[in-house]
Amino acid sequence: MATMGKDDLPEMMTSIRVVEGKIEIVDQLLLPHQVQWLPINSPDEAYDAIKSMKIRGAPAIASLAALSLHSYLSSPTLPPFTTPDNVAQHLLPILDHLQSSRPTAVNLSEAMNRIRAVLRHTHSKSAESSEPDKAVQKIMEKVKKVCMAVHDEDLVRNLDMSRNGAMWFWMNRREGKKKLKILTVCNTGSLATSGYGTALGVITALFQAGQLDTAYYAQTTPYHQGSRLTSLELTTLKIPACMICDTMIGSLMQLHDIDGVVVGADRIVANGDTANKIGTYQAAVLAQRHKVPFMVVAPVTTVDRSLKTGNEIHIEQRPPIEATQVRGRDISTGQLSVVRITPEGVGEDDKPWNGVYNPSFDVTPAELISCVVTEKGVAERQEGENSIDVASVC
Numbered sequence: 001m002a003t004m005g006k007d008d009l010p011e012m013m014t015s016i017r018v019v020e021g022k023i024e025i026v027d028q029l030l031l032p033h034q035v036q037w038l039p040i041n042s043p044d045e046a047y048d049a050i051k052s053m054k055i056r057g058a059p060a061i062a063s064l065a066a067l068s069l070h071s072y073l074s075s076p077t078l079p080p081f082t083t084p085d086n087v088a089q090h091l092l093p094i095l096d097h098l099q100s101s102r103p104t105a106v107n108l109s110e111a112m113n114r115i116r117a118v119l120r121h122t123h124s125k126s127a128e129s130s131e132p133d134k135a136v137q138k139i140m141e142k143v144k145k146v147c148m149a150v151h152d153e154d155l156v157r158n159l160d161m162s163r164n165g166a167m168w169f170w171m172n173r174r175e176g177k178k179k180l181k182i183l184t185v186c187n188t189g190s191l192a193t194s195g196y197g198t199a200l201g202v203i204t205a206l207f208q209a210g211q212l213d214t215a216y217y218a219q220t221t222p223y224h225q226g227s228r229l230t231s232l233e234l235t236t237l238k239i240p241a242c243m244i245c246d247t248m249i250g251s252l253m254q255l256h257d258i259d260g261v262v263v264g265a266d267r268i269v270a271n272g273d274t275a276n277k278i279g280t281y282q283a284a285v286l287a288q289r290h291k292v293p294f295m296v297v298a299p300v301t302t303v304d305r306s307l308k309t310g311n312e313i314h315i316e317q318r319p320p321i322e323a324t325q326v327r328g329r330d331i332s333t334g335q336l337s338v339v340r341i342t343p344e345g346v347g348e349d350d351k352p353w354n355g356v357y358n359p360s361f362d363v364t365p366a367e368l369i370s371c372v373v374t375e376k377g378v379a380e381r382q383e384g385e386n387s388i389d390v391a392s393v394c
């Protein structure tokens with residue numbers, strides 16, 4: 001498969017942009033009907049955008065958090081620092097706050113930990129500096145460098161992992177298959193990353209190599225990452241696609257000769273168990289039932305080997321109201337609107353008789369996963385094994 005570089009990228013959506021030093025994100029709550037760029041002027045505004053899912057996607061939220069910190073370190077609102085310790089004491093609570101915005105995706109905490117490590121390392125080396133002003137400038141420059149790296153490194157690794165995943169599907173295709181039918185869930189394209197995507201990057205790489213028949217994608221309620229975002233990205237990429245409701249995955253595999261399922265990840269733990277968008281687990285169960293290869297694709301920064309198994313992963317519960325309403329464009333007026341799809345009272349705190357279960361993620365055990373793909377390579381689950389050696393691709 002041809003090695004694709006940054007120069008031959010297809011036209012694709014963008015989730016974050018930096019214009020003359022100013023950060024802007026596209027408000028993904030309004031897509032696909034409206035492309036509205038929102039300025040992000042502080043780490044607090046970055047927190048709010050991540051928490052409310054104006055921006056989402058494990059790598060993208062890490063990028064925004066890091067970029068907002070980079071911008072803050074150049075802003076006039078920054079207090080004067082007299083020692084490196086002042087810098088660390090001021091920034092550490094901001095890192096904690098950003099990290100608390102969404103708990104399941106490890107990319108965010110991994111990025112914050114990289115910045116903490118710079119603060120600790122530089123502080124210890126310059127604590128007794130005879131020139132504190134220089135030491136302050138040095139620690140701030142190092143932190144800014146790491147912040148930019150978190151954002152900049154994403155695109156190249158997405159190209160690498162996408163090529164790795166596409167090659168695995170092609171090399172392991174069933175005899176006689178000339179083009180592949182691949183299913184994905186949620187949104188893992190350029191709207192969820194700094195570009196090209198992870199699981200959707202694999203689909204894009206197959207298409208660009210002439211090896212894709214059709215990309216099937218699940219609507220992925222209640223946020224509708226599939227209906228609203230993946231549909232927009234596949235249209236932009238001009239990839240032949242077919243949307244299905246989340247309830248149709250079983251029927252699709254039963255009747256439509258699917259060659260593989262490819263999904264992203266929010267956290268992959270030491271044994272290969274993987275947290276990803278709600279609905280991934282049931283897709284994996286159905287894939288095993290129908291002997292369809294099931295691939296998880298994510299950057300190394302999504303792997304958390306500090307956790308041994310998936311039952312240690314904190315699953316974010318989203319507000320009930322997000323499952324009782326749906327966003328869209330009013331067919332008669334053309335206006336954007338949010339409509340309730342349940343009776344009044346469902347999911348409201350003071351009416352516990354009719355609650356809402358709304359976890360944002362679920363955990364797919366490694367025994368249901370055929371392989372984990374990162375920018376470093378492919379870790380296959382060995383026949384009869386219930387775990388995957390994810391360390392081999394970190």
Ligand SMILES: CSC[C@H]1O[C@H](OP(=O)(O)O)[C@H](O)[C@@H]1O
Binds near residue numbers: 188266
């Ligand atoms: C490459 S994005 C990874 C991951 O993030 C998404 O979750 P959310 O839309 O809630 O941020 C989804 O689980 C993707 O697979």
